[in-house]
Amino acid sequence: MKKLIIIVFVALLSACNNKPQQVSLPSERELKESLERANRYLANDEDEDIQNYVQRHQWDMVSTGTGMRYQIVRAGNGPLIQPGQLVTMEYVMYDIYGDVVYNSETDGPMKFVVGQGGVVDGIDEAARYLHRGDIAHVIVPSHLGYGLVGDQKSVPGRATLIYTLNVKEVQY
Numbered sequence: 001m002k003k004l005i006i007i008v009f010v011a012l013l014s015a016c017n018n019k020p021q022q023v024s025l026p027s028e029r030e031l032k033e034s035l036e037r038a039n040r041y042l043a044n045d046e047d048e049d050i051q052n053y054v055q056r057h058q059w060d061m062v063s064t065g066t067g068m069r070y071q072i073v074r075a076g077n078g079p080l081i082q083p084g085q086l087v088t089m090e091y092v093m094y095d096i097y098g099d100v101v102y103n104s105e106t107d108g109p110m111k112f113v114v115g116q117g118g119v120v121d122g123i124d125e126a127a128r129y130l131h132r133g134d135i136a137h138v139i140v141p142s143h144l145g146y147g148l149v150g151d152q153k154s155v156p157g158r159a160t161l162i163y164t165l166n167v168k169e170v171q172y
Contacts, residue, residue, distance in 0.1 A: 011056040076133020083115030088169040094162040138163040
């Protein structure tokens with residue numbers, strides 16, 4: 001994040017001079033390429049933060065193709081959770097700095113039908129790797145969580161979220 005602020009600051013400074021200049025707007029293609037570079041930079045920066053977090057905690061996580069990571073801490077039983085099943089989970093949600101954001105003790109358990117929304121995409125995806133009784137650590141990158149704007153309450157924009165999930169019930 002500091003790197004991005006420095007880049008923006010330098011760009012603003014270079015734009016601030018007293019000489020009149022002819023302003024030319026970037027083309028749509030140039031704008032798209034610039035936004036793609038910025039997005040790649042932010043995604044790589046977040047991925048580096050996640051890798052550092054995993055190393056500090058010495059977790060052995062599985063990474064999915066979407067960027068979500070999970071580790072089964074205690075294995076449960078039964079078949080894998082499938083789309084269309086109602087799942088009840090106890091949880092603690094942390095930010096990447098270790099601060100508790102939400103938890104089921106104060107906010108109630110998480111209940112949702114897999115594949116039908118109602119939770120962030122990263123948790124919906126994680127459920128498909130779990131069984132009843134599993135306890136798992138799950139890392140949800142911002143694009144699978146609350147995205148650029150956060151949840152307008154306790155989760156800021158671009159927040160990487162770490163969950164400890166305990167699958168209590170699965171209605172098959």
